[in-house]
Amino acid sequence: MPDLGIPLLTALSVLGIASGAGATAGSRSACLSFAPSSLAFASFSNATHYATNTRVNISNAYSSIDVSHLPAFCRVELVITTNATAGSTALTEVWLPDDWNGRVLTVGNGGLAGGVTVTELGHIAIPQGFAGISTNTGHDGGTDDGDWAGPHNDNAIVDWGWRALHLSVLVGKGIVQQYYRQPARKSYYLGCSTGGRQGLKEVQAFPEDFDGVVVGSPANWQTHLQAWSIHMNLNTEPSTSRHFMTEDMWSNVIAPEVMRQCDELDGLKDGIINDPRICSFRPETLTCRPGQNTSTCLTKDQISALHRIYADYYEADQTYVFGGYYPGGETEYYHGLVGKKHFEIGTNYFGYMVTNNTEFSIHDYNATVLKLADKIDPGQANAINPNLTAFAGPSHHGKLIQYVGWADQLISPGNTIHYYETVHEFTLANTTMDIDDYYRLFLIPGMNHWYGGLAANAFGSVEQASNNNPPLSFHPDHNILAAMVHWVEDGIAPDTITAANYKGNNATNGVGFTRPLCRYPSTIKYKGGDPNSAGSFQCA
Numbered sequence: 001m002p003d004l005g006i007p008l009l010t011a012l013s014v015l016g017i018a019s020g021a022g023a024t025a026g027s028r029s030a031c032l033s034f035a036p037s038s039l040a041f042a043s044f045s046n047a048t049h050y051a052t053n054t055r056v057n058i059s060n061a062y063s064s065i066d067v068s069h070l071p072a073f074c075r076v077e078l079v080i081t082t083n084a085t086a087g088s089t090a091l092t093e094v095w096l097p098d099d100w101n102g103r104v105l106t107v108g109n110g111g112l113a114g115g116v117t118v119t120e121l122g123h124i125a126i127p128q129g130f131a132g133i134s135t136n137t138g139h140d141g142g143t144d145d146g147d148w149a150g151p152h153n154d155n156a157i158v159d160w161g162w163r164a165l166h167l168s169v170l171v172g173k174g175i176v177q178q179y180y181r182q183p184a185r186k187s188y189y190l191g192c193s194t195g196g197r198q199g200l201k202e203v204q205a206f207p208e209d210f211d212g213v214v215v216g217s218p219a220n221w222q223t224h225l226q227a228w229s230i231h232m233n234l235n236t237e238p239s240t241s242r243h244f245m246t247e248d249m250w251s252n253v254i255a256p257e258v259m260r261q262c263d264e265l266d267g268l269k270d271g272i273i274n275d276p277r278i279c280s281f282r283p284e285t286l287t288c289r290p291g292q293n294t295s296t297c298l299t300k301d302q303i304s305a306l307h308r309i310y311a312d313y314y315e316a317d318q319t320y321v322f323g324g325y326y327p328g329g330e331t332e333y334y335h336g337l338v339g340k341k342h343f344e345i346g347t348n349y350f351g352y353m354v355t356n357n358t359e360f361s362i363h364d365y366n367a368t369v370l371k372l373a374d375k376i377d378p379g380q381a382n383a384i385n386p387n388l389t390a391f392a393g394p395s396h397h398g399k400l401i402q403y404v405g406w407a408d409q410l411i412s413p414g415n416t417i418h419y420y421e422t423v424h425e426f427t428l429a430n431t432t433m434d435i436d437d438y439y440r441l442f443l444i445p446g447m448n449h450w451y452g453g454l455a456a457n458a459f460g461s462v463e464q465a466s467n468n469n470p471p472l473s474f475h476p477d478h479n480i481l482a483a484m485v486h487w488v489e490d491g492i493a494p495d496t497i498t499a500a501n502y503k504g505n506n507a508t509n510g511v512g513f514t515r516p517l518c519r520y521p522s523t524i525k526y527k528g529g530d531p532n533s534a535g536s537f538q539c540a
């Protein structure tokens with residue numbers, strides 16, 4: 001990580017978040033002689049010690065890290081037995097910092113992968129003093145790979161769905177306790193996309209596993225998400241059809257027109273649409289006039305395609321399936337679900353887990369296939385239960401923070417709002433709790449999936465620091481994980497988090513601007529003053 005000239009660690013020590021009371025230390029000798037006893041359903045394979053600032057160069061089928069700036073830690077590798085009868089296993093790692101903050105942090109995975117998330121163990125857990133846990137979810141493979149699932153590899157599908165992670169958390173907490181000779185004070189979770197789904201599944205099914213859970217753009221409605229991804233592909237393919245739009249059209253024709261119609265509605269012409277719901281984008285303004293070069297305007301077929309792309313997706317019988325794209329992410333949408341390349345996760349999901357037709361193509365998709373997916377719910381991977389009482393109620397007091405970028409190109413932000421609203425309705429109708437006391441949602445203007453985009457998009461979540469977009473500091477005002485710790489341990493719930501936009505989305509180039517992230521349903525409002533300063537905005 002570059003030297004940002006920002007005192008990353010000082011704020012933490014002030015708040016007592018680094019080495020909290022009761023923290024103990026590990027060491028090289030403790031690591032090398034570590035031999036955990038009586039692990040239920042797991043076996044210990046290895047412990048490796050990395051001294052401060054030595055090179056950590058580790059990679060697997062899904063995730064890699066190659067850095068030389070980490071504090072000292074002990075890397076423990078384990079094999080978890082997920083089903084003894086079947087002999088199925090998962091690989092899990094627990095990274096134990098010498099200078100431990102007394103907490104454990106589990107990090108999630110992405111897509112259909114397939115590898116311990118070493119990137120985030122190294123970029124998030126270890127630098128902030130957390131003992132970190134991550135699993136390969138029971139198989140090795142890249143984000144898009146699906147053939148590990150079979151067909152009919154039921155145990156691997158269940159492991160990916162929830163089992164490998166849950167068992168890894170149980171075993172990982174045991175490892176932490178044995179290594180430091182005391183249990184972790186609190187248990188946290190951080191994940192986005194599939195990682196977001198894993199976090200919500202845990203909250204719903206294993207409410208005791210975590211005290212605080214931060215999820216980004218969760219893929220928690222698998223059956224519908226995968227259906228929607230194919231619906232989106234079908235809206236524009238094939239690339240030879242009259243409704244296809246090239247990358248050049250998305251970037252140079254559609255994107256500028258969206259900004260012309262929508263950008264200034266929030267009072268600031270800055271290329272960021274703060275709340276795309278207040279703009280109803282009308283693509284017909286780009287209709288080709290007689291004689292116009294069709295690379296610079298839209299045909300009737302392309303306009304219809306755009307109407308479908310920006311609309312919520314309903315079945316023929318008007319059943320809601322999923323949200324659509326929102327105006328503001330046009331320069332990235334071509335690389336999401338409406339470009340030349342089909343979204344492989346969708347076809348692999350239906351091919352290897354639902355229909356067992358490994359040749360499944362987007363043209364084999366129809367409403368019957370969606371119904372079949374809902375019936376099977378492969379690996380019970382859906383995480384859509386709105387009843388969070390066991391996690392959030394008086395017996396556990398768990399906290400949940402969720403975020404999503406309005407310009408997410410892979411999972412409609414509508415999905416995040418939809419889930420939040422189902423929990424809100426359930427809470428009002430069936431409990432005496434106040435959702436604000438346990439579940440807070442942040443909608444991030446202009447951010448793409450995980451990170452990136454034109455916005456203030458660096459706030460301490462996964463894939464950000466590892467893509468050179470670290471938080472401004474580790475303080476709860478800037479760092480969503482510290483904000484969660486502050487909520488769980490000090491009872492101070494986050495109202496806003498100040499995020500950074502680095503020039504060119506690269507911290508090496510310095511901070512471009514800062515903005516508050518606002519808690520749903522409030523949105524960011526420009527008060528006046530320097531638009532590059534978070535202080536010129538408020539949440540209202």
Ligand SMILES: *[C@@H]1O[C@H](CO)[C@@H](O)[C@H](O)[C@H]1NC(C)=O
Pocket residue numbers: 045046047048
């Ligand atoms: C343990 O890790 C070290 C360092 O990576 C490696 O050299 C060794 O082969 C590993 N041992 C086992 C049993 O995996």
Ligand SMILES: *[C@@H]1O[C@H](CO)[C@@H](O)[C@H](O)[C@H]1NC(C)=O
Pocket residue numbers: 057058059066
């Ligand atoms: C880092 O790891 C990669 C992948 O394992 C390997 O190809 C490369 O040689 C390693 N680099 C060094 C300097 O060890």
Ligand SMILES: *[C@@H]1O[C@H](CO)[C@@H](O)[C@H](O)[C@H]1NC(C)=O
Pocket residue numbers: 083084085086155158
């Ligand atoms: C474990 O695997 C066996 C053999 O595949 C299977 O019959 C059984 O249902 C599995 N058990 C669980 C709990 O998944």
Ligand SMILES: *[C@@H]1O[C@H](CO)[C@@H](O)[C@H](O)[C@H]1NC(C)=O
Pocket residue numbers: 150151152153154352353354355356376378
């Ligand atoms: C496809 O295989 C999965 C995993 O064994 C199974 O759950 C599902 O029911 C199968 N689908 C069909 C249509 O038979």
Ligand SMILES: *[C@@H]1O[C@H](CO)[C@@H](O)[C@H](O)[C@H]1NC(C)=O
Pocket residue numbers: 293294295296
């Ligand atoms: C149409 O516009 C495209 C993109 O601006 C350009 O490359 C192409 O040469 C133009 N075609 C004609 C016939 O002018």
Ligand SMILES: *[C@@H]1O[C@H](CO)[C@@H](O)[C@H](O)[C@H]1NC(C)=O
Pocket residue numbers: 355363364365366367368369
């Ligand atoms: C729907 O798709 C399935 C599998 O691709 C196919 O077998 C079935 O005939 C289709 N049903 C309709 C009504 O088109």
Ligand SMILES: *[C@@H]1O[C@H](CO)[C@@H](O)[C@H](O)[C@H]1NC(C)=O
Pocket residue numbers: 387388389390430
């Ligand atoms: C919600 O879940 C809790 C804990 O699992 C259960 O006791 C309660 O009955 C559920 N509430 C409703 C309304 O279903």
Ligand SMILES: *[C@@H]1O[C@H](CO)[C@@H](O)[C@H](O)[C@H]1NC(C)=O
Pocket residue numbers: 386422425426427429430
């Ligand atoms: C209240 O709980 C019942 C029983 O679990 C459930 O059927 C109903 O949908 C819940 N109400 C809302 C508004 O979620």
Ligand SMILES: *[C@@H]1O[C@H](CO)[C@@H](O)[C@H](O)[C@H]1NC(C)=O
Pocket residue numbers: 467468506507508509
């Ligand atoms: C950030 O910028 C620096 C300096 O231009 C460059 O070396 C580095 O590769 C960039 N990092 C990323 C992730 O783009």
